[in-house]
Amino acid sequence: MGCRVCRARKVKCDGRPNGCRNCERLQLDCLGSAAGLPAPMTAASLPKIRTYRSCQSCRLSKTKCNGKRPQCARCAAKRLDCVYHGDSAPRWAHHLSKASARQQEALAVPTLHLMPSPPEPAVAALVVSPPTPVVDALAHPVESHLPVDASAAGSHSLAWLLSPNLPSGRNLGRVVEQYFANLHPLRCFAFVHKPSFMSQLDKGLTSDDESALLHVICAHGAKFLVLASAQPDATPPPPALHAAGNQWAKRAEFLMLANFGRISVQRLMTAILLHDFHFRLGEYGQALMISGLAVRMAHALKINVEYNSDILCASDDANAPSVASRESRRRLMWACYVLDAWAGSGIDQLTLLREGDIKIQLPCNERNFGLRIPSVTETLGVGHVLQFLPPAIVPRRPAANMGIMAYYIRVVALWKRIVRYVNHLHASPPPWQPDSHFAALDADLHLWRRELPDFVEYSTETIYARLDSNQLGTLLLIHCTYHHNYLELYKITMPSLFKLPKPYDFPSDHYDFLKAAQANCYYHAHQIADILVEAVEYGPRLLSDSLLPFFVYDSSRVMLYYVALAFCAS
Incomplete structure (x- = not known):
């Protein structure tokens, strides 16, 4: 098979390796055989002195033309009118360049533009697990989802909310506190045990799952921090700050989906919070798909049933989850139930969770959860408790241990x-x-x-x-x-x-x-x-x-x- 240049020119090619004689004589790039591989660098690949087209004056005088437009070197020296007929390259050269471009696109490995700079030291210390090459290549948002440049907020005191990296120190604490003060109490979002989370944050997070949860918490907190700055008697924040936190939510979404076959409680928490984040932005399609993923995660984790019958954590099993962990799992399951209820909108085909499949008690009040106090509460049915509980541990009024979240679940x-x-x-x-x-x-x-x-x-x-x-x-x-x-x-x-x-x-x-x-x-x-x-x-x-x-x-x-x-x- 001849090279692609000779085939495009419809001339015979000698097929010589490292560049045919025709391309060498014409000083063209020999683009190789039918395999589409470019030939190695030869003398023919050097800057060419031959042109595809000669001007009319040089052609009539049968002299060499350098093809420079709008006036070649000979016509400029002799002060002649330089006139060209046709394009600067023949038709076969155009077809060849188009085919080459298409082939390069097919063979090229797509490169995603990631975070423009490495994480800040304080955040890098939170994620100690080394990234794999694939994860490192996909770790940051694609160009269409890049955050607004921080310079768009000018010298505003909250311009750091547009940074692709999480804040550190005091600013990190500010956005986390905004989340716990505003979103955490709503609906059934209070599944993160704040004392345990803050303690782990001080020690340093040790996995991508925990980092994803931190990113989505900061994304929500950034929105409320901007809202808090928009006071009637203060200068309104610049429009660019409306996108605050979006880049951290994208990062959390990547960390959750990069290896979504690995299921954990932290990933499920991230999915539920991402669902609400997309819903607030009006991205209802993304929210609907994440709701399905969250429900499947909940079933895979088996949090729709109690871990065991030891509701009050009276056993000495060191491997059993703690009081806070048990209650967090219950709240997470009920959050999935509420999410599925609103996402399904009463349509049977879109509703994935049934009340009969949830065999756990309702969440306890916030005081017991925060102080790690085990307690017995009612189930979804009014006046009912879990059937396997021994009568000795059931209080006279189990409803007294329930908080506002339990009554919200019942009204949903x-x-x-x-x-x-x-x-x-x-x-x-x-x-x-x-x-x-x-x-x-x-x-x-x-x-x-x-x-x-x-x-x-x-x-x-x-x-x-x-x-x-x-x-x-x-x-x-x-x-x-x-x-x-x-x-x-x-x-x-x-x-x-x-x-x-x-x-x-x-x-x-x-x-x-x-x-x-x-x-x-x-x-x-x-x-x-x-x-x-x-x-x-x-x-x-x-x-x-x-x-x-x-x-x-x-x-x-x-x-x-x-x-x-x-x-x-x-």
Whole structure:
């Protein structure tokens, strides 16, 4: 086979190794045989003095032309008009260069641009495991996901939040504290045992899994730190700081996915926090995929069942998990349950977790968790405890050991049942009948509200108590979720607003039931608005849960719709 240059020129090639004679005579790069490998460097690869095209004047005089454009050397010296016909290279040369470029792209190993500088010493000390060549090549975000340059924030005091590297010292503590003060209390995110985490952080993290968790915690903390700086009486932060923490979340995502076959509790924590991070940025596709990964991790870790029957950790087994570790695993499983509930949106095909598969007790209160005090709590069913517990260790009121997180899990479980009922509306008796699913769900909502302890009530005393413990956002969320459950249940009475696929046709003799349900729906929508209006007075960070905008949207629609109905009726 001849070289590719000769084949492109359609001339005979002698096939001489290290460059054929034709390419040597024409001083061209001999591009090798059909294998596509370039020939080794020869004299033909030196800078060429031959040109593909000669100007018209040199061609007529049969003299050598150097092909320089717009005027060759001979025409410039003789002050002649230099005119060329055609491009600077023939057609076969263009085809050859295109084919060569395509082949080089196919053979080239893609190079990802990683962090422009090595980690700071304080952060490098946290991750002591040596990276493999593959991990080192993929370790940092791709160019399209690179963080905003820190210079874009100018001389702002928080410009370091745009650095690709984690901060160190005091700044690292600032972002971590922002996470624990703002996101950690919300929903079921309180699965990280703060004393243990801070102790490990001081000693130095020893694995990529722990580093990934630290990165996503700092990513969330960076958002709240920017929010805290945007005070009405202060200079607003530059727009570039809106991207603060994004680069650390990308790093955490890489560390989680680089070897996702290796499953650990820290990786699952990272996945849950990454799901919420993507959800806040409006990246719902990424959030949905991570939710599935998180549920599979939970099943693989078998945290949907208790580690053993020793709930109070009374045995002397040194290999058994500690009190804090057991409770952290429970909270992590319930966080997966809540995540799966909201991600599935009541659609059976998207919901991966079933209540019957979760055979653990509900989380204990924050005091017991922080102080590592073992305790027995109820299960998802009201008044029930784990069946294998001996009666001697079951307290008289196991619910006294439960915190606000346990009651939030129960109201989310009610929401799942309500949405499933609305999606399969005609499979149950009509809602106005006393034995209908509608009546049963309404009674369960009243029961949940009646079983609330004083420390979860929405009252002035509770508001100030939760404000002092950074849990007011949690209190707002649980009560907004409760009222939103009524909006979901009573949406069957407003089919034109919620566009139900198969709405109920309420007969005229049940007109009073319809009007009462609509009025009740309006009442709960107004309650959501009142709660959030009051919360604004305490600062915007208390409205930081990513579900609240959806509650506000539905609440506003219901109130406007009800007022419009009343106006038309009058």
